[in-house]
Structures are given as C-alpha cells and as structure tokens.
Amino acid sequence: MAPYDSDSSGAEDNDFQETNVLLGYASEDAQGEEISRLGGQPTWLDPSKPPSAALARCKVCKDLMVVLLQLNAELPDRYPGHERRLYVFACRRKSCRRKEGSIRAIRGLRVSPDAVAAAKESQETKPKEVTVIPKASTLGLGEALFGAKPTSSSSSGGNPFASASTNPFAPKPTTTSTNPFAAPAPTPAAPEPKPTPVEVKEEKLPKSFAETLSLNLPPATPAPPPEPWPADSSLLPKSYPVRWIAEADYEQLDPEPAPISQKTQIMDIDSGEGSSSGGGKEDKEVFESSMDTVFQKFADRVGQNPEQVIRYEFAGQPLLYSKSDAVGKMLYAKDGEGEAKVKGGKGGMPRCGNCGGGRVFEVQMTPQAIQELEGEEEDLDGMDWGTVIVGVCERDCQERGVEGGEGGYLEEWAGVQWEELSVKR
Numbered sequence: 001m002a003p004y005d006s007d008s009s010g011a012e013d014n015d016f017q018e019t020n021v022l023l024g025y026a027s028e029d030a031q032g033e034e035i036s037r038l039g040g041q042p043t044w045l046d047p048s049k050p051p052s053a054a055l056a057r058c059k060v061c062k063d064l065m066v067v068l069l070q071l072n073a074e075l076p077d078r079y080p081g082h083e084r085r086l087y088v089f090a091c092r093r094k095s096c097r098r099k100e101g102s103i104r105a106i107r108g109l110r111v112s113p114d115a116v117a118a119a120k121e122s123q124e125t126k127p128k129e130v131t132v133i134p135k136a137s138t139l140g141l142g143e144a145l146f147g148a149k150p151t152s153s154s155s156s157g158g159n160p161f162a163s164a165s166t167n168p169f170a171p172k173p174t175t176t177s178t179n180p181f182a183a184p185a186p187t188p189a190a191p192e193p194k195p196t197p198v199e200v201k202e203e204k205l206p207k208s209f210a211e212t213l214s215l216n217l218p219p220a221t222p223a224p225p226p227e228p229w230p231a232d233s234s235l236l237p238k239s240y241p242v243r244w245i246a247e248a249d250y251e252q253l254d255p256e257p258a259p260i261s262q263k264t265q266i267m268d269i270d271s272g273e274g275s276s277s278g279g280g281k282e283d284k285e286v287f288e289s290s291m292d293t294v295f296q297k298f299a300d301r302v303g304q305n306p307e308q309v310i311r312y313e314f315a316g317q318p319l320l321y322s323k324s325d326a327v328g329k330m331l332y333a334k335d336g337e338g339e340a341k342v343k344g345g346k347g348g349m350p351r352c353g354n355c356g357g358g359r360v361f362e363v364q365m366t367p368q369a370i371q372e373l374e375g376e377e378e379d380l381d382g383m384d385w386g387t388v389i390v391g392v393c394e395r396d397c398q399e400r401g402v403e404g405g406e407g408g409y410l411e412e413w414a415g416v417q418w419e420e421l422s423v424k425r
C-alpha cells in the first residue's frame with residue numbers, strides 16, 4: 001500500500017495535503033444524523049430483530065457491554081444494496097480493562113433482495129475472480145458515510161462518485177445506489193460510470209456462496225442459540241452519553257515534516273553508534289527507537305487534527321499507537337528501506353470467522369473519543385486505550401441463514417492498543 005501522502009489530491013492547496021482518511025468529529029447536536037455516534041444505546045438495522053446479546057457480552061466477565069461507537073458504514077459504490085453498520089462495544093468494569101475481549105466489534109448487515117439476486121446471478125455467470133480493491137474508490141465513501149462536504153480540491157469535477165450518493169445519512173440506500181450495475185469506474189480519471197456488471201465481484205456474494213465456501217473451512221464450533229437482547233434497556237449497563245458524529249472531513253496534513261522530539265533524535269543517534277559495535281544490544285536500541293517513532297507519528301498525526309474521534313478508510317491503513325504490543329506486532333511491518341509501515345490490506349488481521357475471507361482495516365477510534373464519552377463524568381480513572389482498530393471482512397459477508405432484506409450481525413476484529421503504563425517518552 002502506498003503511504004497516505006502519495007495519494008494526496010490537494011494539489012490546489014499548497015498549504016495542506018489531503019489524505020484518503022476520513023476524520024469524524026463528535027458533537028452534542030445531531031445536525032440530522034441518526035445513526036453515527038459515540039455512546040448511547042445501540043440502534044439495530046431492524047429494531048424488532050436485534051442480534052444475539054451474546055455478541056455484546058464482555059468475554060472476561062460475561063456482562064453486557066456499552067456502545068463506544070456506532071457507525072453508518074454504508075459503501076454504496078463498493079457494496080450496492082448493503083446496509084452496513086459497525087458497532088464497537090466496551091465493558092465498563094475496570095477489572096476487565098486491558099483484557100482480551102473487553103472491547104468487541106460487530107458488523108450489522110442487511111442486503112436488499114435485489115442485491116442478493118444480482119450477486120447470485122453474477123456468481124452463476126462469471127468465473128471467480130480475485131478482488132482488487134481500487135483505493136481511489138474511497139474518495140467517495142466519506143460522503144456516503146458522514147456527509148463530508150467535498151473540499152474544493154476533491155470536488156472540482158474529478159470525483160465520479162460525488163453524485164452517486166446524494167443523501168449521505170439516508171438509512172437505506174437510494175434506488176440508484178442499490179443498483180448493482182451502477183458501480184463506479186475504478187479511478188477518478190474515468191468519470192463515466194460503466195453500466196456493465198463487471199464491477200459485481202466476489203465480495204458481494206450472497207450467503208449461499210459463503211455457505212459453500214465454508215465447506216472448505218474447518219468445521220466451525222456450533223453457534224450457541226441466540227440470546228435475546230434485553231427488552232428493557234434499564235437492564236443494560238449505564239451507557240455513555242450520545243455524541244453524534246455528524247461532521248466529517250478528509251484529513252488535511254501540514255506538508256512540513258513533523259518536528260521530531262529531541263528524545264527521539266538522541267535515540268536515533270544512539271542506535272547509530274550502536275551499529276558499530278553490533279550484537280543484540282544494537283537491535284534492541286533500534287527497536288526502542290522505532291517504537292517511539294511509531295507513537296510519535298501517531299501523536300503528531302492525530303495532533304494535527306486534534307478533535308478527530310474516528311479515522312475511517314476502508315481497506316486503508318490504521319495509524320498504530322504502538323508497534324510493540326500484540327496488535328502492533330500483528331500489523332506493523334517494515335519495507336526494504338527500513339521505513340515503518342503498517343501491513344496493507346489483509347495483513348496480519350485474523351480472517352473472517354464466518355466466511356474465511358481476509359479482513360481489511362475500516363475504522364479506528366482516537367483518544368479524543370474517550371474525552372467525548374467521559375467528559376461529563378467526575379471519575380478521573382477513565383478508559384485507558386490509545387486506539388481501537390476495527391478490521392472487517394473484505395467480502396462483507398452475511399450471517400448464515402439470514403435472507404435478503406433481513407438484518408444479520410457478525411463479530412469483527414477489534415484490535416485494542418492500550419495506553420502504555422510506564423511512559424518511556
């Protein structure tokens with residue numbers, strides 16, 4: 001994957017570079033937004049058919065968890081007819097913090113019957129092909145998701161997707177966007193959408209194919225019977241206050257190199273000197289220096305737009321908080337030049353437990369989200385994660401047994417990078 005800045009489309013603006021990362025901002029005023037928000041109680045695709053409560057239970061204490069994030073994640077260009085929502089839940093017990101399974105992610109999906117039929121037809125008439133995700137297509141996603149106003153640089157006629165999703169907050173896609181044949185041209189350089197079924201790809205396959213594919217997978221552990229979602233919300237743990245994610249914009253970065261802290265410079269010099277002596281000590285110093293650089297990059301990047309609560313880029317690269325914890329080790333990779341990079345695409349994340357497909361990055365939460373969620377609380381001993389990274393099935397598969405027009409829910413991957421206990425920086 002190319003680094004963010006190589007995809008800058010802010011050519012008209014010499015002061016800032018625009019990236020493909022969509023930043024979401026929180027506010028108490030909904031401004032018409034009905035789905036995307038921090039906190040509150042979850043709202044399901046079909047309120048009369050909530051998911052199994054088991055999906056929202058803490059894996060440590062087994063209690064029900066509360067919503068950190070609920071996001072309208074519809075991608076009408078990529079997954080026409082797919083009504084998608086992402087949910088991030090967290091356990092409120094302090095004793096569960098820093099433990100695996102105390103923060104979990106759910107993907108809700110309702111596929112229109114038309115899209116199911118179209119995908120089925122496509123599957124019957126087309127050979128299986130490798131899905132290549134055009135990165136440029138993310139340019140239109142922001143408007144679909146958050147209603148981001150296109151910036152002057154990205155809206156100057158070069159974005160073929162801008163007109164495809166006129167109502168970014170509509171809970172259901174318009175008839176235009178449910179047409180699977182209205183898929184966009186792969187690059188902004190080709191603004192003519194081609195009305196051919198070429199864009200209908202493997203990723204939009206109906207569950208019947210997922211079931212077929214699953215025959216090739218190790219037998220899944222039998223799913224426990226669905227557990228009814230509590231009808232009485234007073235039985236749920238106290239939710240965080242609602243902060244609507246009604247505003248979003250593509251990330252703008254100062255093209256000047258971020259100032260490197262003096263500490264990091266010293267460490268770099270140290271590691272350079274160590275290379276003449278060789279041995280394991282040198283590697284350790286290089287590692288420590290690099291670890292600091294990863295955090296420094298996180299802090300600098302987020303600090304340029306400090307109010308951001310989420311960072312969104314489907315199939316993009318998450319911004320790592322650390323490279324030394326379990327999530328960092330899973331996602332961090334080095335290229336030949338020693339440049340720190342996050343593994344792109346399917347890198348590192350566990351595969352989809354439902355269909356076996358690869359997972360891609362979709363959204364991550366920033367520490368500012370904690371400020372928004374806990375702002376009203378007196379308790380100073382609040383949540384202590386640095387970021388929560390959500391990886392999703394790249395096929396956008398459906399829960400087994402769920403028909404077209406019905407809502408299904410699947411657990412996705414939540415990679416939590418906890419705040420470091422001892423600050424080395």
Ligand SMILES: [Zn+2]
Pocket residue numbers: 058059060061062063091092093096102
């Ligand atoms: Zn718990």
Ligand SMILES: [Zn+2]
Pocket residue numbers: 352353354355356357393394395396397398
């Ligand atoms: Zn899947």
